[in-house]
Amino acid sequence: MIDGEVLAILLLIAHGVLVILAAVVVSANRRPSAAIAWLLAVVFLPVIALIAFLLVGRTRLPARRRADQAFVTGRMRERVPSLAAVGHREQWPAWLPGVVAMTERLGALPMVGGNTVEFIEDYAGSFDAMIADIDAAERFVHVEFYILVRDHATAPFFDALARAAARGVDVRVLSDHLAGFLNPGRKATMRFLAANRIHWHGMLPLRPLRGQWQRPDLRNHRKLVVVDGRVGFTGSQNLVDASYNKRKNIARGLHWLELMVRLDGPAVRELDAVFVTDWFSESGELLPLDESPVSVASGADRFDVQVLPSGPSFDAENNLKLFAALLHKAERRISIASPYFVPEESIMLALATAVARGVQVELFASEVGDQALVYHAQRSYYEALLRAGVRVFLYRSPTVLHSKHFSIDDDVAIVGSSNMDIRSFSLNMEVSLLLHGRDAVDRLRAVEDHYRAQSRELTLAEWRARPVLERVADNAARLTSALQ
Secondary structure, eight states: OOOHHHHHHHHHHHHHHHHHHHHHHHHTTSOHHHHHHHHHHHHHSHHHHHHHHHHHOOOSOOHHHHHHHHHHHHHHHTSOGGGGOOSOGGGSOTTHHHHHHHHHHHHSOOEEEEEEEEEEOOHHHHHHHHHHHHHTOSSEEEEEESSBOOOTTTHHHHHHHHHHHHTTOEEEEEEEHHHHHTSTTHHHHHHHHHHTTOEEEEESOOBGGGTBOOOTTOOBOOOEEEETTTEEEEESOOBSOTTTTOHHHHHHTOEEEOOEEEEESTHHHHHHHHHHHHHHHHHSOOOOOOOSOOOOOOSTTOEEEEEEEESTTSSSOHHHHHHHHHHHHOSSEEEEEOSSOBOOHHHHHHHHHHHHTTOEEEEEEESSOSSHHHHHHHHTTHHHHHHHTOEEEEEOTTEEEOOOEEEETTTEEEEESOOSBHHHHHTSBEEEEEEEOHHHHHHHHHHHHHHHHTEEEEOHHHHHTSOHHHHHHHHHHHHHHTOO
């Protein structure tokens, strides 16, 4: 029998070996901050850290899924050159062609002109707009949401899908597999889709017995609707009631404020290409990609739009590269709305550098949080932002500002599903629209003006005076955000 002293020595040696192995394995192709966070976890909580790393240590999807993405990406690149037609190239800032070229290399989708853009802030109003277009569908309706639930608020949307399917329109629906289990109403929703012969697949399913497994928190966070390749919607809003049907939210009076984009024009087919890719990955069915020549309408109300998909099915962090590039190009103003602002180091550096160059930078976030860990992690960045000269506006409770967009100077903006956080950069599948057009950005500025009017500005003095326990919670949560 091994005595206690020998056992202690053996355990100490085993711990040391584990730390050394972890240093080698964890640091490979991982950010230094993330590697350090994992190593600290291994040092202090070796067993728990080892189990956690085996579950969530891999930040890429399985090889088969990455191969599916590469296959469809190749098909996208083979389409006719006229898809890259743009309407206002002569009005672009001098730096924009390089960013557009980079974005096309990352996501295989070109900048396309001749689009109309409508921003929809009203939660129920966005459902109404989608329903109107679905009721006019003649060929197909493609629906993809992270959270998709038939409840009292969304029932009219589902009824519109049923009407479309009944008149012979091909209706296909995707929703995140895990998110469906985490929200009430899943079974009733699935029964409704099946009863109305609406084709549905769960995205990134977790079914180990069927060989369907990947890191559990690699999720598909995209939100989009495409009707006949003619009109599309994307943005921050999920297909669920504004309270997310959660008792704690209802008890606190929380309701979500979103921003959706209604898109009409050639860029809609690029948005649909994102759906085609995801449908192929989940069903094995490759829907046709629209390869018809692009006819670009002109006019002051027509804008250039580029669609960028991103996520762990790509080799690069597509949205992070685009966001960082735009922040470095700003000359006068940056306005950011992100409900979960837990930035990667390059984003923090880009913001601080922008302020130092004389750029006015503002961040809109929520005064109240619905996810404690992310809420406190986000708060841990406020002091550095305020010290750098970034103005921080907190949208007043009980509204949760869930919009995800930012604008650069006078005529460039990003709107989509991606938060400006490490999860959206590395772990979630997202979709973003890169917009160019003065009038479109002016309308987005009006949205930002509304946010500012409904927010309180945070000051450095106020923030430094917050209770010690809040500081501890914020900094502790920040450490966990690096475990990726």
